[in-house]
Amino acid sequence: MENTQVNILLVEDRPENLLALEAVLTSPQYRLIKANSGIEALKWVLKEEFAVILMDVQMPLLNGFETVKMIREREKSKDIPIIFITALSQTVENVLYGYSVGAIDYIIKPFDPIVLKCKVDGFISMYTQKKIILEQKNLIASRTKELERVYTELKKKEAMSRAIGETSIDSIVFFSEDGTILSLNPTVKKMLGYSDGELVGKKVDLLFDLSISDIPTKANVETTAIRKDKTTFPIELHIADTEVEHEKIFVCTIRDITERKHYFEMLESLVKERTLELSETNRNLHNEIEEKKATMKQLYESEEKYRQLVENSPEAIIVRAVSSENISFINDTGVKLLKANSKEELVGRSMFEIVHPSDQEKARKVYKQLSRGETILPYEEKLVCVNGDVIDVQIKIIPFVYEGKASLHIVIRDMTEVKRNEEFIQQSEKLNVVGELAAGIAHEIRNPLTSLKGFTQLLEYKYSTDSDYVNIMIQEIDRINTIVSELLLLAKPGHDDFREVSLDQLIQNVTTLMSAQANLHGITLQPKMDPNLNSVMIKGVENKIKQVFINIIKNAIEASGAGGSIVIETMRVCDHIVISFTDTGVGIPKSILQNIGKPFFTTKATGTGLGIMVSKSIIESHDGEWNIRSKEGEGTTVEVKLPILKDL
Template identity: 25%
Template sequence: MPSESRVNILLVDDQPENLLALEALLEPLGENLVQAHSGAEALRCLLSQDFAVILLDVQMPDMDGFETATLIRSRARSRQTPIIFLTAFSNNEQFMFKGYALGAVDYLIKPIDPAILKSKVAVFVDLFKKTEALRQQTLRLEAMNAELRATEERFRLLSTCSPVGVFVTDTEGHCTYANPRFWDICGLQETESLEQGWLQAVHPDDQRLAVASWAAHLRQSEDYIEQFRFQSSEADEERWVCVRSAPMRSDQGEMIGYVGTIEDITEQKQAEAVQAQMIREQAARQEAEASNRMKDEFLAILSHELRTPLNAMLGWSRLLRTRKYDEPTTHRALEIIERNATSQAQLIDDILDVSRIIRGKLQLNCASTTLKTVAEAALNAVQPAATAKAIELVPNFETTTAQVWGDSVRLQQVMWNLLTNAVKFTAEGGTVTLRLAVEPIPEKMASLSQVAPPRANVSFETDRCVVIDVIDNGAGISPAFLPYVFERFRQADSTTTRSHNGLGLGLAIVRHLVEQHHGTIEANSEGENQGSRFTVRLPLLRSAPNPPSSMGSAPSRLDGLKVLVVDDEADARQLLTFLLNEAGATVTVADSVDTALDALNAAKPDLLISDIGMPNQDGYTLIEKIRTLPCCAAIPAIALTAYSRAEERSRILAAGFQQHLSKPIDPSSLLAEVAAIVNSQLNGRVQGSIAQA
């Protein structure tokens, strides 16, 4: 056993042989046995050591055991030390009474029974050890309590003087403590409800977001940081506050609540707003300067590009008028004049097209168009320029029958522009490829599958599209200029030393024409001198079977058609009712989702026309409920909305509507869409009958 865990036992006897005997009896206890040969020596031992028990002989010379015990009890350090008297006088009751009167805990008669001695001493040794352990624990607790009091005082000072608000909540989020700065930032009085915490100070406009985000924090038990506006209950003063919170856990990892801070960041927000305004103003200035610079550069290029052909045309025309030349020279002069006049006409056409695009006046004359024919015409138009540079034009038609709904003249202009551009930037002896193909619609271009049919008898494929690729092995496009390649008035090189002519309008016109055909265009290049690839994707026209003539054509009127119109605006309902009644339809109206559902059961309509933006429950809610009803889950539906963004249209079609029209509604477009749906249903029923037959 380690020495530091042993306790002292004092053996007092004037006979050395008695001390040896006691030592032999008690040695198995494993404690520290201290011998004293007299009362005086025993007292000296007590000056520097503490003992678990004292075995004190009664009969000793000079100072007997009783006198020694009296002195032991007179000292504070040894007043409570247990004393066991040892004596050879077995029948002297007077000695026994005297010993107990002096505070002895026991009185043993010699010869001493070893077992009794050891058991009695062991009891006092164990008691001493437990008492000492308790004393040490008491000292530790006192030290811990002192440290805790000091810590609490430090926390109180920190909390009181903290520049940020501090709060503590239980596991349910109920506030249990808040420091003075907390109440100051919240603009509340400490007498107000502590349990509601900071939420009661949030600005009404931010209240819903604050409650939702705080509830999510309590569910997820993760770190929390949000910024809200606070509004004082006594004034209209508005502050920006940053709220932070983190879960508190016990040493065992048990969740016990949350601790958080709130910090007034109003000045920071104001500084950020000022900085953001400065950045916006600076960006606007830079954009305006860049725009003006590009326009100046464009005007300089325009002047150059218009004057250059004029120089050749005027020069040769003057020479032909004043001199006589042989036939080859005259033919070459006229060819130069014609080529430059054509170039100048193209420049003027580009300028006019851009003007129409800017004013929204560029119109398309669309019809079912086979792209192979358009592509061949574009290749033939570009062939002379390619031949002049010994550039090979390669037609790669993977499809020869693909059709689109488009303006053949404008589509030829798209291909001509892309091919001309490729020839211009390809060195002599190079190759330019025009590829036509039908491919699956890429995921990133899902909008191609959601194009509204322009006419009742036109429909598009939903999973495939037409691809037009113009590929060259020419100068390529630098990564820095690639994002701007389709912008107006932008050229990679606008200096007076540029090596290629043109206004930089062609690709901008191409992009607009492609988008007017509901298509997409993208440019790709590995870099300068790595060639380039321009890819156009257009909706693929679906080739529909022609029903036998005995089936008749789609009805031009809506006679007998039952229509349910749902709109919360009375004027809108009245207009739609008038239009549909005039076309022969029977109309039932509803001003809300609930009344519409009732009308569905009562009127059993053939078609639903519903507004999207309605109070309480909108058109999305209506179509969702209708599609779950067995009686009318398949009813065709047209959505009317003032939201015209592409993503809104995608959401409408995904919700279950067959068509989407933007407000204000064009009456002829509405009736055409209704007729298209009626015609589609008719064809479906006829084709079903044919299949059954």
């Protein structure tokens, strides 16, 4: 293979990032071609052959994923190794999507220039080897073509031989009156497993499960053939006789009916099976008729019970006459809903006395519509309880006859809990918006970080110096990157990331990891695990839960003084497991406890206020609960409640 330069395509919409990539990869063996958009990259792929492509994900007009899809659709470029370089989220979904569209590798900005150069060198080496292998492949192809020609000739001869065998005449046996075999055709020998000369002169009953005296003449008969190895199979015999020079000769044609027998047996089995199905269907119909009769009887007998159930319905029910506003009946559930002491407090009162003033006009409009015979769908309004409390309810009104009078059957459903759930969903949607906003901000911050960190590391790599400035710059860039990473963690993990996790093993790993830091501050970690819960498995993202536990212990260490302790306990509550972390620190004042977990609220001089918010978001994404109890001067307890997947 000639020693020529190898083409590498760099695709990046930011000139400073292209310059950084060029500085890292410059080499006499490489020809670096730069493209500042996906469209320009596609043009270069049509003109040149590339050993590897470095592709940015976020680009205007045509992003990296779409560009790679189009490259992979072209025969010329479908096998080029492509490395994604991105400042976007590091979630498994994005990485897997990158691989699914055709990426070979996935590098997150800011990247290490040494690692990037080593990876590119590796792909160049594979490209060179591929060229050598291609030359060898062409040589092998020419040899293979010659072998295929010879193989084709052999296949033709094989097909001709098989055709002769398949078009053979029926098996025929000639035997004398005493049953001695006189001659036979080759098919008989093949059918029964004998070789030439083994059957002539032997008795014909050697071949059939019939004695000579039982063999009919001029007839068809079914019997069993006997092979040389004593195995048997069903056959049909067609026998005729003739005389040759006053000697009776029998001609017997043999037909293998194994397949026909199989079809008959299968048909018989199907008939039996269908008969059983019809019998079962008949029994089921009979049972269904009997069940319907029993059901009708039960419905008739339970009519009175049904009336009682209506009166004791779990939903509040009010009855009022169409011609009057006074309440004529209310069930016990309605009394409890409206917080009255007895039915007497409500029966006789006007319905409009319990309707909130803001909904009075709506209620009167509904009753007018009912009086005109219009259908009213369930609607919501506010009611005023006897004690003055205001509740949100859903009203469903059904016209019916009560005690001989046209009345309204009013079903009231308490919507208080539903309203709370709606508020919770709205809050969750706000957090999702925050997560999306955080991901966008992180992307915009990481792009300039790529150039800053890349050039800084390149300066240190090419021009080593004793100055501390470079290290300080890299440390500060890493701190910015850490904050960006915390912002990205606000996005909840996808369900595809969830796996079975051993909670006992996870807590042991976290305790081992944090022991050194605790000892450094003179603090003791005291795991008090319930031995009955050692085999508990939960479903989740192990690294995310581990991050939550590390964050809790880290906060506890910072809040505790030398000589303090942190107790880690586990406890089962129904189908959940509760993990509690209790420290002996200074505690959290009641005035700020309610603000803990809000975005960017922190009591630390250098904190971001995202740690607890991220941890709480992770636990909620695992269908868990988060609770903090604290008393100033006595310490803090953080409880994490997670659903149990199974016990081993």
